Amino acid sequence: MTKPWTALTAENVAPVPASVGVFEIADESGLIAIDFAGGNSLFGLRGALQEWLGTSPGLSFRYERTNAYLSRYRELVQVFTNETGAVPRNLTGVDAPAGRIRPN
Amino acid sequence: MGFAVTETQRTLVENVRRFVRTEIIPLEHELDPDESELSAPVLAGLVAKTKQMGLYNLDVPEELGGVGADTVTRTLLAMEMSQHRAGLYSPCYGAFGQPDMAQLYEATDEQKERYLFPILRGEKRSFFALTEPAGGSDPARAIETRAKRDGSDWIINGNKTFISGADTADFGLVFARTGDQGSGRDGITCFIVDADTPGLTVRRVIHTLRSGHYPTELVFEDVRVPAEAVLGEIGQGFSMATERLTKNRIPYSAGCLGVAMMAHRMAVEYAGTRSVFGSKLAEHEGIQWMLVDSEIELRSAAALTLDAAERADSGRPFRTEVAIAKIVATETAGRVVDRAIQIHGGYGVTKDLPLERWYRELRIRRIGEGSTETQKMIVSRDMLKGRYTSWIDR
Numbered sequence: 001m002t003k004p005w006t007a008l009t010a011e012n013v014a015p016v017p018a019s020v021g022v023f024e025i026a027d028e029s030g031l032i033a034i035d036f037a038g039g040n041s042l043f044g045l046r047g048a049l050q051e052w053l054g055t056s057p058g059l060s061f062r063y064e065r066t067n068a069y070l071s072r073y074r075e076l077v078q079v080f081t082n083e084t085g086a087v088p089r090n091l092t093g094v095d096a097p098a099g100r101i102r103p104n
Numbered sequence: 105m106g107f108a109v110t111e112t113q114r115t116l117v118e119n120v121r122r123f124v125r126t127e128i129i130p131l132e133h134e135l136d137p138d139e140s141e142l143s144a145p146v147l148a149g150l151v152a153k154t155k156q157m158g159l160y161n162l163d164v165p166e167e168l169g170g171v172g173a174d175t176v177t178r179t180l181l182a183m184e185m186s187q188h189r190a191g192l193y194s195p196c197y198g199a200f201g202q203p204d205m206a207q208l209y210e211a212t213d214e215q216k217e218r219y220l221f222p223i224l225r226g227e228k229r230s231f232f233a234l235t236e237p238a239g240g241s242d243p244a245r246a247i248e249t250r251a252k253r254d255g256s257d258w259i260i261n262g263n264k265t266f267i268s269g270a271d272t273a274d275f276g277l278v279f280a281r282t283g284d285q286g287s288g289r290d291g292i293t294c295f296i297v298d299a300d301t302p303g304l305t306v307r308r309v310i311h312t313l314r315s316g317h318y319p320t321e322l323v324f325e326d327v328r329v330p331a332e333a334v335l336g337e338i339g340q341g342f343s344m345a346t347e348r349l350t351k352n353r354i355p356y357s358a359g360c361l362g363v364a365m366m367a368h369r370m371a372v373e374y375a376g377t378r379s380v381f382g383s384k385l386a387e388h389e390g391i392q393w394m395l396v397d398s399e400i401e402l403r404s405a406a407a408l409t410l411d412a413a414e415r416a417d418s419g420r421p422f423r424t425e426v427a428i429a430k431i432v433a434t435e436t437a438g439r440v441v442d443r444a445i446q447i448h449g450g451y452g453v454t455k456d457l458p459l460e461r462w463y464r465e466l467r468i469r470r471i472g473e474g475s476t477e478t479q480k481m482i483v484s485r486d487m488l489k490g491r492y493t494s495w496i497d498r
Contacts (some may be wrong), residue, residue, distance in 0.1 A: 005182065021422050023241035028228060032223035037137035038137070038138060038139075039136050039453075040136050040137065054476075067313070068311035068312065068313075069138070069186045070136070070138050070139065070140075070315060070316050071309045071310075071311045071312075071316075071317070071318055072309075072311055074271075074318060075309040075311075078271055078306075078309075086219070095143045095144065097272075098272045099271040099306070100292065100306070101270035101271055101307070101308060101309065101320075102305045102306065102307070103307055103308060
């Protein structure tokens with residue numbers, strides 16, 4: 001993702017586009033969530049990020065607009081899994097994308 | 105041209121139609137509109153039902169535990185199996201079995217135990233690595249991946265691209281040039297490569313307008329495989345690949361027609377209910393002509409596709425007929441869905457309906473499994489070299 005990490009606040013989330021795409025959430029320990037705003041989402045990325053407001057202090061986010069949100073989401077999870085040996089915290093215990101990708 | 109649908113085929117088609125309407129479409133209300141995968145427990149439930157219905161592994165010969173359906177039957181069923189949102193790429197999300205790996209029917213007993221039977225039981229997933237960055241339409245010349253002998257082992261080096269499902273597969277069929285066995289099509293050998301073999305890397309997912317499908321780029325760096333990894337004969341891998349590609353174009357074409365048939369049905373229904381300028385859409389000549397054009401084109405394309413399937417079953421040459429069917433089916437399906445969107449107006453391009461997804465995904469079908477232009481080249485070559493007799497001269 002090329003966009004910088006930004007503090008997860010209502011002011012910073014408000015201008016996020018209401019389009020489909022992928023996003024990541026981090027806390028002081030590092031990346032904790034990878035998710036997407038898909039065709040069923042209300043207000044796209046903006047709506048999905050708003051759901052994280054107030055869940056925990058000190059969070060930051062970054063996002064990427066993309067119509068290929070499913071494959072990009074899967075790729076981000078697979079690269080993370082390859083690098084850390086585990087899925088992001090938000091996908092623990094759920095049907096997370098399987099497989100690993102090792103960019104070179 | 106011309107055949108009758110048997111009573112058995114009609115019953116199978118009706119069973120699959122009921123399965124799609126009652127089991128598949130209701131599930132989609134909970135899914136993202138672009139998703140092509142179900143959770144493992146839900147899919148397992150569907151598989152249990154298809155097994156009970158005797159419809160699991162339709163493509164697989166009976167001696168291997170499959171249904172052993174002939175090509176005509178599979179073509180008729182492919183038209184039904186694709187009539188849901190994700191229909192084009194996974195017939196009912198894989199509930200009817202995984203993509204056919206017919207090359208493995210030629211495997212040794214040991215290879216069958218290790219690779220084929222787990223695939224047929226749904227325990228392993230595979231990929232098919234033929235296309236390379238240098239080209240996909242002319243693989244015999246484009247393959248630059250090389251396999252060299254090192255004692256009894258082989259060492260593979262090269263790159264593959266647009267390889268579906270390699271990121272989650274357990275193994276793949278990899279086509280590499282084994283130079284000293286000849287050049288061009290005779291110099292290519294098929295290897296079975298485990299996905300966790302050192303040196304084999306999935307570099308990235310390739311993002312396309314296709315939804316919920318995952319073509320990848322693969323890198324092979326000194327990938328060492330044993331002599332037992334060779335599938336079939338050394339130097340004969342390309343013949344194995346083309347046989348699969350040619351026959352696959354029939355259900356591939358039928359899948360396109362299936363979604364187009366559903367789109368057409370939706371357009372007819374919507375035109376009969378939606379009012380504009382004081383009358384139903386269907387009362388406007390412009391709409392009527394669109395619907396008739398779609399009906400005519402669909403009937404023509406289905407006839408050509410079933411004709412190719414019937415020839416394949418009868419043991420007669422069918423390559424040219426398949427190429428013609430593939431061109432007509434993929435181009436027709438695109439036009440029919442385009443008209444259905446036009447008739448639905450603004451709703452047609454929303455993700456509330458599957459039309460926009462089919463519209464995008466059908467675009468790829470004019471390229472995948474051999475582009476329209478490659479198919480025309482096949483037809484023209486066969487015509488000009490006398491390998492194909494025009495239907496009017498038969």
